[in-house]
Amino acid sequence: MQRTVEEYGLLPAGTHVLAACSGGADSVALVRLLSRLSAQGRWRLSVGHVHHGLRTSADSDAALVAELARRLQLPFFLRRLEGLGGANLEARARTARYAALAEMAREAGAQAVATGHTLDDQAETVLLRLLRGTGVAGLSGIRPIRPLAPGVTVVRPLLWCRRQALRDFLSQEGEAWREDETNLDPRYARNRVRARLMPILVAENPRLPEALAHLAEVVREEEAVWAEWVGQTLRRLARPAEGGWTVPLQEFLDLPAGLQRRVLRELAGNLPTVSFVHVEEARRLLRSGQAGQELVLPGGARVRRESGSFWVGTPGEASSLEPVPLPVPGRAWVPDLGLVVEARLEPRSESEPRGRWEAELDERYGTRDLVVRRRQPGDRIRLGVGTRKLQDLLVDLRVPRWERDRLPLVATGDGEVLWVVGYRVADAARPAPDAVRCLRLRAWPLEAAATLEAGGADGILGEQLPVGRGGPGRVSEGQEAIR
The missing domain is CATH 3.30.465.60 (Uridine Diphospho-n-acetylenolpyruvylglucosamine Reductase; domain 3)
Known part of the structure; x- marks a missing residue:
C-alpha cells in the first residue's frame, strides 16, 4: 500500500485523510494500514462510516467500526442515510454514500477520503464494462485518485493489493471484520462476475486479475494524454453560453x-x-x-x-447567480455557469496567455477580494484611458444577445470588472510590460475539471497529478502486497 500511495502521490505529507470503513475486510485493513503510517507522522487519520439502514446487520457493522476507531484512538464520524428504498437502489446508495463521505470529510477537516477498493475490484470493474460494452475510456476502470468535492479527493491506496492478501493480513493481526451478505446476492451483476465468471477465466489464466488491472493502468495513462488534448481544444474553441x-x-x-x-x-x-x-x-x-x-x-x-x-x-432561463468568491491561490467552482476558475500568482510568461481560457492580471489583484459572477446593470470595463459600458463592448464583439447575461466575469468585490471570460481583459488590469509576476487566471468547463484533475492533464490546469508508470505493487501475494 505504501508503494501505491507514493507512486500516485495520493497522500502528501500533512494530509488529513478520512478512511471510509464499512466494516468489511478490505476497509478494516485500510484503516489498520493507514493507522500504522499515520503513527509515523505522515498524515492525520479519521474514520468515517455510512449507515445505509438497508440490512439488519447495519447496526453491528457501525458498532464494529466505532470500536476499531476507539481502539486505535482515531476520531470517528457516522452518517445515517434515510429513504434509500425503491428502484435503482445500488446507484442511489452509491451517490448518497459519497455525498455522506464528503460531508464527514468537511466536518473532520480532511482533504482526502480513502476507500478500500482492491486489485480484485479493479479487475471486476474492467470485466463488467467489457461485458456491458464500453469505449476505450471505460477500460481505465477505477481511478486511484479523483475529485469528490471542492477541496476533497477520493484516494484508493489498496488498488494494487489482492483481496485475499488483505484477509491474510487481518487474520495474522487477529483483527475481526464483517461479511456483507449482499455480496452473495446473484441479482447484482458484479456478484455474478465475481462468483461465476471470474473463477472460469482465472482457471485459464491465474494472473488474469493482474492483467486486467494492468490494462486499466495503461488505458488510464493514455487517457491522460487524450484529456490534455481535449482540454487544450476546449480552451481554444469553446465559450460559455446560454447554460x-x-x-x-x-x-x-x-x-x-x-x-x-x-x-x-x-x-x-x-x-x-x-x-x-x-x-x-x-x-x-x-x-x-x-x-x-x-x-x-x-x-x-x-x-x-x-x-x-x-x-x-442544457436550455433554461438564466438563474440568479450570487457572486462566487475566487481565492488567491485557489479555485471558484461555479456549477450555475458550468465553470471552474483558478487564480494563482505566478512568474509572468514570455508569451501571451494561451487562448481565451487564460488571462494575466497585474499581481496587485492577488491581494484583492475577487469574485466570479454574471454581468450586472451598469457594469463598465476600463479600456484605454476611460471606461465603456460592458453592454456596448459585448455588442461590438458580436456576442449574441442570449449569451450576454450568461457570460462569466471575474471582478473585484467592489465591482471592478477585470476579465470577461473568453473575450476581454480590462486594460487597467493588465500587468506592466516589465512585470516579472502576474495573477494568472484560468477557466475550464466544470465537466472537464474532474477528468483533467484526476487524469493529470496540465493543458488547462497548469499542474500535474502523478500518474503511475507501469503500476506499483506488481507483487501481490501475502504481506508483500500491503507493505
Whole structure:
C-alpha cells in the first residue's frame, strides 16, 4: 500500500485523510494500514462510516467500526442515510454514500477520503464494462485518485493489493471484520462476475486479475494524454453560453474524428447514457444539418447547429447567480455557469496567455477580494484611458444577445470588472510590460475539471497529478502486497 500511495502521490505529507470503513475486510485493513503510517507522522487519520439502514446487520457493522476507531484512538464520524428504498437502489446508495463521505470529510477537516477498493475490484470493474460494452475510456476502470468535492479527493491506496492478501493480513493481526451478505446476492451483476465468471477465466489464466488491472493502468495513462488534448481544444474553441458552450463550427469540423467525439462528450457532460450512436448523430447534424436544427441527447443535453457555430448544453432561463468568491491561490467552482476558475500568482510568461481560457492580471489583484459572477446593470470595463459600458463592448464583439447575461466575469468585490471570460481583459488590469509576476487566471468547463484533475492533464490546469508508470505493487501475494 505504501508503494501505491507514493507512486500516485495520493497522500502528501500533512494530509488529513478520512478512511471510509464499512466494516468489511478490505476497509478494516485500510484503516489498520493507514493507522500504522499515520503513527509515523505522515498524515492525520479519521474514520468515517455510512449507515445505509438497508440490512439488519447495519447496526453491528457501525458498532464494529466505532470500536476499531476507539481502539486505535482515531476520531470517528457516522452518517445515517434515510429513504434509500425503491428502484435503482445500488446507484442511489452509491451517490448518497459519497455525498455522506464528503460531508464527514468537511466536518473532520480532511482533504482526502480513502476507500478500500482492491486489485480484485479493479479487475471486476474492467470485466463488467467489457461485458456491458464500453469505449476505450471505460477500460481505465477505477481511478486511484479523483475529485469528490471542492477541496476533497477520493484516494484508493489498496488498488494494487489482492483481496485475499488483505484477509491474510487481518487474520495474522487477529483483527475481526464483517461479511456483507449482499455480496452473495446473484441479482447484482458484479456478484455474478465475481462468483461465476471470474473463477472460469482465472482457471485459464491465474494472473488474469493482474492483467486486467494492468490494462486499466495503461488505458488510464493514455487517457491522460487524450484529456490534455481535449482540454487544450476546449480552451481554444469553446465559450460559455446560454447554460452551455458555443463552438466555431468549421474549426470543430477540421478536428480529427476521434477528437470531435471526445469534445462533444465533454461538452455534453460525459454522461454514461450518451452512447457512441448518439455522438455520431450529433456529428452528422454538425456536418450536414441546417442552422436551427437541434438534437436532444439522453440526460437532457442538447446540440444545436447555428450559423457558423454550434451550441451544446442544457436550455433554461438564466438563474440568479450570487457572486462566487475566487481565492488567491485557489479555485471558484461555479456549477450555475458550468465553470471552474483558478487564480494563482505566478512568474509572468514570455508569451501571451494561451487562448481565451487564460488571462494575466497585474499581481496587485492577488491581494484583492475577487469574485466570479454574471454581468450586472451598469457594469463598465476600463479600456484605454476611460471606461465603456460592458453592454456596448459585448455588442461590438458580436456576442449574441442570449449569451450576454450568461457570460462569466471575474471582478473585484467592489465591482471592478477585470476579465470577461473568453473575450476581454480590462486594460487597467493588465500587468506592466516589465512585470516579472502576474495573477494568472484560468477557466475550464466544470465537466472537464474532474477528468483533467484526476487524469493529470496540465493543458488547462497548469499542474500535474502523478500518474503511475507501469503500476506499483506488481507483487501481490501475502504481506508483500500491503507493505
